[in-house]
Structures are given as structure tokens and as C-alpha cells.
Amino acid sequence: MKLYDVTVLVSEEMPVWPKDPAVALPLAQSIARGDAANVTRIEMGAHTGTHFDAPIHFEPNGCGVDHLPLDVLIGPCRVFDLTAISGHISRAVLAQCDMSGVTRALFKTRNSQRWARSERAFDPSFIAVAADGASELVARGVKLVGVDYLSVEPFGSKEHAVHHTLLRANVVVVEGLDLHSVPAGDYELLALPLKLRGADGAPARVILRAT
Numbered sequence: 001m002k003l004y005d006v007t008v009l010v011s012e013e014m015p016v017w018p019k020d021p022a023v024a025l026p027l028a029q030s031i032a033r034g035d036a037a038n039v040t041r042i043e044m045g046a047h048t049g050t051h052f053d054a055p056i057h058f059e060p061n062g063c064g065v066d067h068l069p070l071d072v073l074i075g076p077c078r079v080f081d082l083t084a085i086s087g088h089i090s091r092a093v094l095a096q097c098d099m100s101g102v103t104r105a106l107f108k109t110r111n112s113q114r115w116a117r118s119e120r121a122f123d124p125s126f127i128a129v130a131a132d133g134a135s136e137l138v139a140r141g142v143k144l145v146g147v148d149y150l151s152v153e154p155f156g157s158k159e160h161a162v163h164h165t166l167l168r169a170n171v172v173v174v175e176g177l178d179l180h181s182v183p184a185g186d187y188e189l190l191a192l193p194l195k196l197r198g199a200d201g202a203p204a205r206v207i208l209r210a211t
Contacts, residue, residue: 001209001210002209002210003207003208003209003210004181004182004187004207004208004209004210005205005206005207006050006106006177006178006179006182006206006207006208007049007050007177007178007204007205007206007207008049008050008115008176008177008178009049010023010025010044010048010049010203011023011025012024012025013118013120014048014049014120015114015119015120015121015122015123015150016044016045016048016122016150017045017047017122017150017151018122020045020047020048021043021044021045021048022043022044023043023044023048024041024043024044025040025041025042025043026040026041026043027039027040027041028040028041044203046065046196046199046200046201046202046203047150047175047200047201048176048203049176049203050174050175050176050177050178050203050204050205050206051174051175051176051193051201051202051203051204052065052068052172052173052174052175052191052193052201052202052204053152053163053167053173053174053175053200053201054067054068054167054199054200054201054202055167055168055170056198056200057163057167057200057201058160058163058164058167059164059167059168062167062168064196064197064198064199064200065193065194065195065196065199065200065201065202066195066196066197066198066199068172068193069172072103072104072143072144072172073144073172073189073190073191073192073193074188074189074190074191074192075103075104075188075189076103076104076186076187076188076189076211077102077104077105077106077144077146077186077187077188077189077208078099078102078104078105078106078185078186078187079106079107079108079179079182079183079184079185079186079187079208080097080105080106080107080108080184081108081183081184082107082108082109082127083108083109083110083112085109085127086127087127087130088127088128088129088130088133088154089107089109089127089128089129089130089133090130090132090133091130091132091133091135091136093133094133094136094137094140099140099142102140102142103141103142103143103144104142104143104144104146104189105137105142105144105145105146106145106146106147106148106177106179106189106208107129107145107146107147107148108148108179108180108182108184109127109147109148109149110127111126111127111147111148111149112148112177112178112179112180113180114126114149115148115178115180116178116180116181122150123149124155124156125155126149126150126151126155127149128147128149128151128152128153128154128155128162129145129147129152129153129162130154130162131161131162131165133162134152134161134162134165134166135165137166137171138165138166138169138171142171143170143171143172144171144172144173144174144189144191145166145171145172145173145174146173146174146175146177146191146206147173147174147175147176147177148176148177148178148179149175149176150175150176151175152166152173152175174191174204174206177206182208185210186211187208187209187210187211188208188209188211189206189207189208190206190207190208190209191204191205191206191207192204192205
């Protein structure tokens with residue numbers, strides 16, 4: 001049984017979205033300072049590294065991350081290798097993908113090489129999902145979309161059409177996947193965000209199991 005951990009390592013050196021809180025992992029208690037145990041304080045935004053977006057992230061009446069459906073977070077998925085494309089994931093790109101019967105779609109692009117290289121700086125030129133691509137995913141009945149950088153939406157978007165389209169349709173969005181070592185194909189997805197009450201997002205550990 002082959003398992004792929006597609007979770008980005010959380011560290012103080014990792015890239016974060018501009019204006020989001022930086023990661024800090026100081027020791028609140030330290031054996032070296034005379035305490036009985038080491039206790040780490042976690043300081044970061046909810047949309048750090050590999051994480052989920054909840055509908056309330058962009059939809060005021062949407063649910064929080066603690067209400068994402070477990071039966072969507074766990075189950076069959078397909079990884080699509082789009083490393084050859086240079087633009088965003090559009091309707092035309094999706095037309096070239098075999099999405100028959102797919103309800104959970106993970107997109108591997110050249111973004112994943114940034115994680116493989118442990119790049120520290122945020123790169124606004126990442127590949128994301130285009131607005132017409134988001135509409136196509138909803139039309140195809142996809143329930144979960146995963147991308148391999150910090151947002152499903154192209155950088156600089158003012159209308160946030162991709163997020164609104166997906167989240168209004170209750171499509172679960174997982175961002176920041178590291179798919180560089182994962183071949184295209186079918187897997188079992190095991191993706192569980194932290195259960196933060198009412199939160200607009202949460203970090204997650206995401207595993208793919210080869211079927």
C-alpha cells in the first residue's frame with residue numbers, strides 16, 4: 001500500500017499569502033529554561049500551508065470549517081497532471097481531462113516544484129483555476145477541488161469569482177497541496193482540517209493512498 005503525504009511542512013521559513021500572519025513556533029515552555037516539558041505556541045493564519053477554505057471565507061452566510069462534510073473529505077479522488085500548462089486551469093484545459101465519475105479533483109501543476117525546492121518567497125505567478133474553469137467544475141458535479149499552491153484563485157483577482165463560484169456551490173476547496181512526487185491517477189483521499197469552531201479555514205494533514 002503506497003501512501004503519499006501531500007501536506008506542506010509548516011515552518012517559520014515557509015511562504016505565506018501577502019498580509020497573512022507569518023508562522024512563528026516559539027517555545028512557551030522549555031526544558032532548557034527549567035520547565036518540566038517543551039510546549040510550542042503556534043502562531044499563524046488559518047490559511048497557512050496545506051489548508052481548507054470554508055464557505056464563510058467568502059460567503060457571509062456560509063458554514064465554518066467545522067461543518068465541512070466528512071463524506072467529502074474522505075474518499076476516491078483523481079490527480080490530474082497539468083505540469084505542461086503555462087496558464088490557469090480553464091474550461092478548455094478541463095475539456096482535455098478525463099473527469100468521468102470524478103467527484104474529487106486534485107490538480108498537479110508546475111506549482112508543486114516550488115514545494116520540492118523548499119522555496120521561501122511567495123510567488124504571485126502561480127497557476128490557479130480560471131473563472132470559467134470553476135464554473136465547469138461545478139457543472140460537472142465535482143464536490144472537492146485541490147490545488148498545489150496557496151490559492152485556488154489567480155493572484156490579484158478583485159472579484160474573487162473562483163472562490164464565490166465554488167464556495168456558493170458548497171464545493172470543498174483544499175489549497176497548498178504538495179503533489180510533486182504523486183503520479184497522475186486514482187487514489188483514496190484522506191483530508192482532515194483542524195476542527196476550529198466557525199473558522200473560515202484551517203490547516204490540514206492530507207494523505208493519498210494508492211488504490
